[in-house]
Amino acid sequence: MDDDGSQSGRRFSVLISGASIAGPTLAYWLSRYGFNVTVVERSEAVRGGGYAIDVRGTAVDVVDQMGIYPQLQAAHIGSREITFLNPDGDVAGRIRPEELTGSEEGRDIELPRGNLTELLFALTQRESIQYLFNDSIESIKDDGNGVDVTFKNSEPHRFDVVIGADGLHSNTRRLIFGPEEPFSRYLGYCFNGFTMPNFLGLSHESIAFATPGRFAVLSASGDTDTLHAFLTFASEAPPITASQDEKSQRRLTAEMFAGVGWEVPRLVDALQKADDFYYDVVSQIHLEQWSKGRVGLVGDSAFAPSFLSGQGSSIALVGAYILAGELAINQDPTRAFASYEKLMRPFAEANQALAGSGASFLLPRTEDELNARNRALAGRQAQGSGTMPGDDSRTVHSSLRLPDYSAALVPEIDGSD
Numbered sequence: 001m002d003d004d005g006s007q008s009g010r011r012f013s014v015l016i017s018g019a020s021i022a023g024p025t026l027a028y029w030l031s032r033y034g035f036n037v038t039v040v041e042r043s044e045a046v047r048g049g050g051y052a053i054d055v056r057g058t059a060v061d062v063v064d065q066m067g068i069y070p071q072l073q074a075a076h077i078g079s080r081e082i083t084f085l086n087p088d089g090d091v092a093g094r095i096r097p098e099e100l101t102g103s104e105e106g107r108d109i110e111l112p113r114g115n116l117t118e119l120l121f122a123l124t125q126r127e128s129i130q131y132l133f134n135d136s137i138e139s140i141k142d143d144g145n146g147v148d149v150t151f152k153n154s155e156p157h158r159f160d161v162v163i164g165a166d167g168l169h170s171n172t173r174r175l176i177f178g179p180e181e182p183f184s185r186y187l188g189y190c191f192n193g194f195t196m197p198n199f200l201g202l203s204h205e206s207i208a209f210a211t212p213g214r215f216a217v218l219s220a221s222g223d224t225d226t227l228h229a230f231l232t233f234a235s236e237a238p239p240i241t242a243s244q245d246e247k248s249q250r251r252l253t254a255e256m257f258a259g260v261g262w263e264v265p266r267l268v269d270a271l272q273k274a275d276d277f278y279y280d281v282v283s284q285i286h287l288e289q290w291s292k293g294r295v296g297l298v299g300d301s302a303f304a305p306s307f308l309s310g311q312g313s314s315i316a317l318v319g320a321y322i323l324a325g326e327l328a329i330n331q332d333p334t335r336a337f338a339s340y341e342k343l344m345r346p347f348a349e350a351n352q353a354l355a356g357s358g359a360s361f362l363l364p365r366t367e368d369e370l371n372a373r374n375r376a377l378a379g380r381q382a383q384g385s386g387t388m389p390g391d392d393s394r395t396v397h398s399s400l401r402l403p404d405y406s407a408a409l410v411p412e413i414d415g416s417d
């Protein structure tokens with residue numbers, strides 16, 4: 001980066017923390033608007049692989065405008081079926097994934113998370129964006145005219161604006177608003193994600209096993225030797241032991257699933273051995289304001305909706321597009337943050353609300369909820385009736401129309417080199 005944090009002919013300098021979905025999307029658009037962009041990422045590289053995520057509704061317009069929609073379509077998994085199992089392992093019903101998620105067939109995309117992040121990252125390589133990998137912000141000092149930042153590894157630097165795109169447990173949010181607890185809304189579940197061999201020969205499909213309060217999901221992202229496995233359990237409050245270390249998290253999950261039927265013992269065993277295991281609570285982020293002074297937040301760090309909404313990636317893409325556009329058309333960052341939030345908040349909150357309808361269907365906590373799920377599945381299969389969570393969500397996915405910021409684009413410099 002330049003000594004003064006700016007380049008001649010460029011708008012002001014922006015530091016983005018996080019290089020996953022929101023970060024590179026924001027970086028791409030800011031660069032297209034002529035900003036001088038630096039991205040700091042804790043990991044050594046942009047992470048590939050991962051579970052399936054979705055790009056739906058308004059977010060499809062974002063990736064289309066970025067010119068990567070055809071590549072996303074090529075990576076579309078095209079899951080065909082979800083099979084729901086009862087506590088004894090018997091089949092309760094089968095539905096198409098769209099009936100659960102509200103995805104629009106032929107338009108919305110389901111792809112491995114790493115494919116999306118790699119595509120977004122590759123796109124930003126064509127722009128003059130500086131990445132600081134294996135690094136993290138240590139301190140932020142906003143004096144009203146600029147933000148002084150110190151890093152774990154890199155030299156301190158002054159930026160005009162800092163944006164946190166560093167996820168559910170955002171470091172930037174902690175630095176400007178304090179610890180996570182007041183902003184985190186726990187949704188009553190804890191989950192473990194890991195991969196294991198495709199011992200069932202699944203292809204383009206998922207199996208969702210449920211006994212009240214305990215759930216196992218296996219997903220095959222296409223024709224693959226590997227399954228993405230999730231073991232989720234209901235808990236009134238987040239278990240304290242599980243926040244400690246991996247060993248206690250693995251042990252706690254084994255205890256929670258002791259005596260549960262179907263193939264669950266095999267999954268628990270695989271979880272004990274998995275080297276890509278991660279554990280977290282299912283939670284959302286709700287903040288009264290997404291910015292403070294010259295520091296703003298986007299994606300999960302500002303409005304995480306949880307995987308129960310299925311919309312985290314999509315609203316991260318849309319939020320990044322709008323934030324970049326508002327920074328481009330407003331001279332003053334605080335004004336830009338205010339209009340970004342005004343446009344984005346209703347959309348983010350409507351998508352966060354989708355988590356409620358998905359939960360009792362996918363993760364029934366009681367016999368009554370399990371029976372209601374089974375009745376809906378039976379009704380759907382017998383007469384095509386029976387309400388599915390996806391029925392209402394499709395309109396929410398597309399409930400925001402993207403503003404047009406094209407007047408703020410700077411002419412593209414020859415990108416051939």
Ligand SMILES: Cc1cc2nc3c(=O)[nH]c(=O)nc-3n(C[C@H](O)[C@H](O)[C@H](O)COP(=O)(O)OP(=O)(O)OC[C@H]3O[C@@H](n4cnc5c(N)ncnc54)[C@H](O)[C@@H]3O)c2cc1C
Nearest residue numbers: 018020021022042054136166167171299300307310312313
């Ligand atoms: C199990 C699971 C299933 C999901 N399923 C779906 C789904 O079906 N559909 C869907 O749309 N969404 C789904 N999601 C949600 C989706 O993954 C997130 O909403 C989305 O990734 C948010 O993007 P983001 O860029 O805001 O944050 P993240 O993807 O969380 O990225 C944050 C980035 O910041 C980096 N970072 C963290 N701390 C620091 C630091 N201190 N300094 C620098 N960098 C840092 C991280 O390494 C990471 O690269 C799921 C999530 C989970 C966990």
